[in-house]
Amino acid sequence: MTQYTKSNHSDTARSLAQAVRQFVDTHIIPAEAELVKAGEASPLSNQLNLMAREAGLWGLFYPLSHGGKIASLEDYLLVAEQEGRTEFSHAIFSTHSALDAQMLVNFGTEALQQQFLQPLVKGLAVSAYGMTEPDHGGSFPSLISTSAQLINGQWTINGRKWFVCNTDRATFVTVLARTGAPDVPIHQALSMIIVPTNTAGFKVERQLSLLGRHLGQGEMSFTNVQVPESYLLGDCGAGIALMGQRLNTGRLLRAMNWVGLAQRCCELMGARIHSERGVSSRFLDKQLIRQHLVTAHHAISSARELIRLAARGVDAGYPNDVDINIAKMAASQAICTASDSAMQLYGAEGLSELTPIEGIYRIARTSRILDGSDEALINSVGRKLMDYYQDGGYYHFD
Numbered sequence: 001m002t003q004y005t006k007s008n009h010s011d012t013a014r015s016l017a018q019a020v021r022q023f024v025d026t027h028i029i030p031a032e033a034e035l036v037k038a039g040e041a042s043p044l045s046n047q048l049n050l051m052a053r054e055a056g057l058w059g060l061f062y063p064l065s066h067g068g069k070i071a072s073l074e075d076y077l078l079v080a081e082q083e084g085r086t087e088f089s090h091a092i093f094s095t096h097s098a099l100d101a102q103m104l105v106n107f108g109t110e111a112l113q114q115q116f117l118q119p120l121v122k123g124l125a126v127s128a129y130g131m132t133e134p135d136h137g138g139s140f141p142s143l144i145s146t147s148a149q150l151i152n153g154q155w156t157i158n159g160r161k162w163f164v165c166n167t168d169r170a171t172f173v174t175v176l177a178r179t180g181a182p183d184v185p186i187h188q189a190l191s192m193i194i195v196p197t198n199t200a201g202f203k204v205e206r207q208l209s210l211l212g213r214h215l216g217q218g219e220m221s222f223t224n225v226q227v228p229e230s231y232l233l234g235d236c237g238a239g240i241a242l243m244g245q246r247l248n249t250g251r252l253l254r255a256m257n258w259v260g261l262a263q264r265c266c267e268l269m270g271a272r273i274h275s276e277r278g279v280s281s282r283f284l285d286k287q288l289i290r291q292h293l294v295t296a297h298h299a300i301s302s303a304r305e306l307i308r309l310a311a312r313g314v315d316a317g318y319p320n321d322v323d324i325n326i327a328k329m330a331a332s333q334a335i336c337t338a339s340d341s342a343m344q345l346y347g348a349e350g351l352s353e354l355t356p357i358e359g360i361y362r363i364a365r366t367s368r369i370l371d372g373s374d375e376a377l378i379n380s381v382g383r384k385l386m387d388y389y390q391d392g393g394y395y396h397f398d
């Protein structure tokens with residue numbers, strides 16, 4: 001008898017998703033309270049990272065040529081949402097460094113791949129991406145002022161970046177810097193350059209906490225940092241195009257993790273409803289409690305399908321900005337709705353450190369700013385939609 005499944009994911013993705021779920025439930029969730037205190041760069045986090053590696057569950061979205069096990073972004077949804085059920089997934093499963101690995105495979109020379117990609121996929125290096133700057137809005141890359149000048153075969157880099165992930169442990173940073181003169185159009189003015197963090201002139205200025213907790217973001221400065229000309233990723237001046245490609249996949253990877261965390265909130269709500277406390281409060285009989293669950297479920301199911309659609313476009317080589325940005329916003333909405341409802345159902349306990357909900361709620365709030373603020377994305381999607389409807393035209397939903 002054929003088994004009915006709602007989607008066409010590969011057997012590999014299904015079995016990996018199941019294995020990741022089991023790993024998260026068995027090893028990470030019981031350690032979450034400890035991880036909150038110890039942090040992502042702690043021995044405990046490193047130990048769990050090692051265990052994930054030994055279990056064959058680490059770096060699953062690295063390129064297949066470099067140890068990854070899933071090539072399709074759509075297929076990866078099943079695994080990424082299971083990884084995402086814990087807020088510590090990035091450090092333990094190296095989910096987001098897959099993005100740097102993909103960038104190096106697609107745009108790095110053989111030599112760059114040897115030097116930076118090989119150690120990354122072996123777990124011997126940690127990557128970071130420096131785009132946002134303290135002096136102007138990160139939503140406006142045209143204002144980037146970190147500069148890179150090519151003199152005698154060396155890039156000399158000056159500037160500052162902040163809120164960069166992994167600042168506490170990165171071994172190299174891909175920096176988005178201005179390589180063109182002020183009058184060069186923005187689409188030819190920026191470039192991506194790799195900087196090892198042990199280069200003279202590179203400095204971690206400070207770690208920055210978000211809503212009261214350190215999540216690995218920090219500020220870094222570049223003072224006459226010199227790296228060889230060959231550390232350029234892709235073509236000189238192609239930084240904006242590379243940034244766009246990175247954001248397309250990056251937004252969807254994060255969105256997948258967020259729907260995973262949103263699902264965890266539903267599980268937490270379910271646990272509360274069926275707990276002794278929930279039963280004595282007669283939660284099962286209360287329509288307003290049901291509404292919390294239904295609204296969260298609705299948001300999650302919708303976001304998953306939007307992510308699936310957008311990921312399919314990326315896999316096919318036709319990334320669609322409208323689909324990707326709508327999916328990112330839907331995932332953000334799902335985690336915001338689900339974490340808020342979970343917090344409400346748990347009462348005062350939900351606001352405290354006694355449950356994982358406060359951590360998830362914190363991540364939910366960052367989702368409306370990170371990788372493009374709500375307003376920036378609405379602005380961009382809205383403009384594109386208006387173009388579709390110009391001169392009696394329409395948007396092809398199919």
Ligand SMILES: Cc1cc2nc3c(=O)[nH]c(=O)nc-3n(C[C@H](O)[C@H](O)[C@H](O)COP(=O)(O)OP(=O)(O)OC[C@H]3O[C@@H](n4cnc5c(N)ncnc54)[C@H](O)[C@@H]3O)c2cc1C
Nearest residue numbers: 129130131132137138139163164165366370373375376379
């Ligand atoms: C958890 C987290 C991780 C991050 N990781 C990294 C990283 O690894 N590397 C990195 O470089 N950066 C990182 N960032 C920074 C992130 O990329 C920026 O926060 C984001 O791009 C927004 O830029 P900004 O914070 O400078 O806000 P701004 O651009 O100053 O925007 C502030 C506000 O202005 C308004 N606004 C902006 N654009 C519009 C518009 N078009 N219409 C109307 N209103 C608008 C919105 O209300 C917006 O929230 C991270 C941020 C967070 C929260």
